[in-house]
Amino acid sequence: MTSSPPGGARDTIGQGIRRARNARGRTLEQVSEEIGVSPATLSLIERDKVSVTRARLKEIAAALGADPAELGWGTDPEHEAQLRVEPESERPHVLGAAIECFTRRGYHGTSMREIAQAGHMSVAGVYHYYESKQQMLVSALEPAMVELRDAVVAAGQRHPEDEPEKRFAAMIEVLAIFHITERDIAFLGGSELRSLEGANRERVVQLRRGVQHLVDAEAQAAAAAGAFANPDILFASRMVVNMCVSLARWYDPEGPVGPDDAVANAVAYALAVMKSTAVGA
Template sequence: MARGRSASYQGQREMILAQAAQLFARRGYSATSMNEVAQACGLSKATLYHYYRDKYSLLVSIADDHVSRLAALIDDEEAKHLQGEARLRHLIRRIVEEYADAQNAHRVLTEDVKFLEEADRQRVLDKERLVVAGFAQALAEMRKGTASEQMAKPLTMLLFGMINWMFTWMKPEGQLDYDAMGPIVADLFLGGVGEVKLPVAAGRDG
């Protein structure tokens, strides 16, 4: 009977993925070597190959793990049975929170998915489409019966246009963190600039 892998093995794999994602995000997939990944992890190259057979397998795991977590978030939200604006606001908050801990992985997904082989790229894109569909469904339900119900998909893409590029300007030491940005994104998207409220903590700091 085969033995299951230990928790430490999985923890080591996750550490390697985090370090690789940071390098890929900063330097680009093509410009990063397995030697550099091993050095960043504090591992020998031989040990690194024990966990991942090559640089490509790192890229696949980073991209697939990231979109899998986003797709699981959609499934989890559907189980909560929230309706209307409450559902969309909760979805926005959850996905912004998820991005807070996955900025490097999201940059890799955005910029390096072109290096994936067709089957791997298709699998990742299919999961991305599930995420988009989850948001579009929430929007369509809010607009049900209106002449513009069919705008749910374009509006969803505009929403993701706001969220997807936050990693390019959000700073960990900045006045606004991802916890604060979730409600701001929801207010802006649902009500316009006039509905955006200054977070309490940011107001105190000012």
Template structure:
């Protein structure tokens, strides 16, 4: 990966991209196979040729998003080398950028867990836990190095992940904050959550929305 900060066009197939649009607009239970087929420009049998059920479509949409997120965050960790603070900050930045670049995918993944069949949900949770573990390990490394003062790394990792996930529900490209503003603000929050030494006394780095 040339740059983990960059997210180009998604790699979804036309049927999956159509399903993403319909799921984001109507929710999983409000969507029908016919609606997805029409959005994709396919017949219902044509859509079933690609995916055997609406549940299989949801699974594919979410799995594609999670795989991309894990690929980028893994590259962000590798780019940081052995420095725990850089690893932590790269992870937070990558999560923030992912949830801005893939708003619909992230929104569907976070809101439709209740709609997933048990096997699909278990796979999604395993992917999510892998991501969570990367962040928790970075926090623990920062504590061990003396860069962070955090008594509860697991809780801090969960809170930071939730903060980044929420970006997909409110961020708009034409809003008052640029992507760099959002990253700077979330890094500021995240440093405070882990007791980073340089977070103390540092002003919020991004402008308030008007």
């Protein structure tokens, strides 16, 4: 059984699935392949962006070797409410298929027909839920960036304001976790930002900048407190954020360094950079 969340709070269905998956050392790719959905769709399920049927929850539990109750089924009336609507809405599956296609072929290299094929539905069915590829890209990126920003804020708030080094480290940890566990979305956030149009692009860019500014503020506070010694604190802060962002492009969770160690390394390297007094020759 997985451990309960801190403070006695109950997991949502999605949180319960993620907690059980992580406890068993399974990746999104491994579990999604077993249940016949894309990693992007399973990621949406874990973030409670997708409601699941009882049948789907049983499939996930079986793939994890878990009792459905461990994932939250039957433990709380609110959880039961998450499972009442059947059959599953096709909207999240269309979005998951689009994310998968955009990641593999690029936004401009993907057609609506290819998205329909990946989602096992007709082109008309895709248009029933999304009027364009642009709407799909925005629907994938904007909520993810809002969620990341909120998670970064919450991470910093776990520590007192007079401990900026710990607040900074907590924020870097969240960034590393996001770019390791949400690789498809994170990859699109870096590679397809240029494909967003007009106001869509501006909103997502502002969210990304907002995350960077949160990290910058803690870096500057830590420097003022004497915890960080890098002579160019903002350059260093932006470099370590981009170090985390790059994880989505190259990190392999099935490689020699496990996700937990990769996150710990990212935090350690970030702190080392911020405390370094070395400058270029």
